[in-house]
Amino acid sequence: MDRRLFLQGLSASAVAAGVLPVTAAAAEAQERSEADVAKQIAASKDSSPVRIGIIGPGSRGKELVRNLLRVPGVKIAAAADVYEPRFAQLNELCGYEVAAHKDFRALIDRKDLDAIVVATPLGLHATQVLPALKSGRHVYGEKTMAYTVEEARAIREASGSKALYQVGHQYRYSPWIRAAIARVQAGEIGDVTHIAGYWFRNNDWRRPVPADDPGGKLEHLINWRLYNQWSLGLIAELGSHHMDIANWIFGANPTAAMGSGSICRYHDGRETDDNVQVVLSYPQGKRFIFTSTTDNAKMGDQLWVYGSKGSLNLTLEDATFFYEPAKVKRVATGVEKGVTTSASYQAGGEMPYRGPGKPVELKDPEDATTIAIRAFIHCVRTGDRPIADAEVGYGSALCVVQADKARRERREVEVPA
Ligand SMILES: NC(=O)c1ccc[n+]([C@@H]2O[C@H](COP(=O)([O-])OP(=O)(O)OC[C@H]3O[C@@H](n4cnc5c(N)ncnc54)[C@H](O)[C@@H]3O)[C@@H](O)[C@H]2O)c1
Known part of the structure; x- marks a missing residue:
């Protein structure tokens, strides 16, 4: 059914109350029972062999391998990389020689692989994910799903029950984020209309490059995040996770994006901005606002979810609820602390409310990537559809690609369906 027709068919009050999700995809996601989710993310007794090939065992790729090796029955059977030192690093990590x-x-082209992990720079994702899916192998593809909307669409179309696709949005599996969002969707902080994401760091985002680098080839290979050919900068590398969570909470993809950014601090030949700002518009006037800087770490990585009855703070480690104080009754006119007041001024002021908040309590929550990888192997073995499936990857890719277009063109751009 057409997404917009589907929307019209939903009861407006139910949508406004946040009881029902606002897209067909979200409705479908909600229909998947919690029992199925629990089955995917739980440790399994199944240790049947699963042979993995990894394309791009760099920094993130090795982290994925570390987690794959924790799953009984998994073997890293082959690796592909254009940077020779990666193979020795991978062999050391695995404790055996990987082809x-x-x-x-x-x-x-190998015939002995069940699944392929792609953890290369963004500009290469579609080039490698698409033939991997078309070869009938299941794929774990790092975020962002793709560099263009067309590529993301092609990946979404190529994936299915025979060739599953799971995107590297591991926070979909994070226990504290799942628990907190379930509570938000159950109405704990009222109607959520605004989400703000901060990802602040204080470093130049550079990686060391060997001194012997003829033609600057290694500079591009190692510091690919700084160059437009491979990267959509901070919006993709950091913002995509937040945008995915905003899509999840709002139960919809945005309809429009605004963006800006500049090179403010690091005038070192990089092409991607060292600070960015994005506004995504969602149905019913809802907004997600993202800001990222690389020369001040005060805010760290955090999301604020603002509802009419309270706020939720999400970080890489925890989730905390804050509740709106009781509304102060406005005094029409009168004298407070010697000042004549009116309806628009009160001596109480508009100070932020502070306090410890109420953390989401979980006993020993596991790392999100550990769970995401275990869930991927579960899906490879059973054919279950991943929680962070191609639809999830497509939604956040839309946000990233269109927000970057808005940043480059300095205007608001439409986000296609
Ligand atoms: N989900 C997360 O939290 C998370 C965290 C970090 C990185 N990532 C994503 O992982 C991906 C890789 O990031 P990274 O930090 O590991 O980068 P990296 O540079 O450390 O690793 C990329 C690897 O790909 C290799 N490579 C480059 N071109 C290749 C080609 N044509 N064929 C095969 N291999 C090639 C490189 O040599 C390198 O080993 C990116 O998409 C990034 O956004 C995701």
Whole structure:
């Protein structure tokens, strides 16, 4: 059914109350029972062999391998990378020799793989994910799903029950985020209309490059995040996680994006901005606002979810609820503390309310990536559809690509369906 027709069919009051999700995809996601989710993310007794090939065992790729090796039955059977030192690093991590390929196509051509992990720079994702899916292998693809909307659409279309796609939005599996969002969707902080994301760091985002680098090739390979050919900058690398969570909470993808940014601090030849600002518009006037800087770490990485009855603070480690204080009754006119007041002024002021908040209590929550990877192997073994599936990846890719377009063109752009 058409998404907009579906929307019209929903009861407006139920949507406004946050009881029903606002897109067909969200409705479908909600229909998946919690029992199925629990089955995916729980440790399994199944240890049947699963052979994995990894394309791009760099920094994130090795982290994924570390987590894959924790799942009984998983073997890293092959790797592809254009940077030779990666193979020795991977062998050391695995404790055995992994078949090495310089060309990722040779890895995809192997007949002995059940699933392929793609953890290369963003500009390469579709080039590698698409043939991997078309070869009938399940794919764990790092975020952002793709560099263009067309590529993201093609990945969404190529994935299905025979070739599953799971995107690297591991926070979909994070126990404290799942618990907190379930409470928000149950109405704990009232109607949520605004979400603000901060991702602040105080470093130049550079990685060391070997001194012997003829033609600057290694600079581009290692510091790919700083160059437009491979990267959509801070919006993709950091913002995509927040945008995915905003889509999740609002139960919809945005309809429009505004963006800006500049190179303010690091005039070192980079092409991607060192600070960015994004506003995403959602149905019913809801908004997500993202800001990222690289020369001040005060805010760290945090999301604020603002509802009519309270707020939720989400970080990489925890979730905390704050509740709106009781509304102060406005005095029409009178004298307070020697000042004549009117309806628009009260001596109480508009100070932020502070206090410890109420943390979401969980006993020993596991790392989100550990769960996401275990869930992926569960899906490979059972054919279950991943929680962070192609629809999830597509939604956040839409946000990233269109917000970046808005940043470059300095105007509001439409986000297609
Ligand atoms: N989900 C998360 O929290 C998370 C965290 C960090 C990075 N990531 C994502 O993971 C991806 C990789 O990031 P990274 O920090 O590991 O980068 P990285 O540079 O450390 O690793 C990328 C690897 O890909 C290799 N590579 C480059 N071109 C290749 C090609 N043509 N064929 C095969 N291999 C090639 C590089 O040599 C390198 O080993 C990015 O998409 C990034 O956004 C996700």
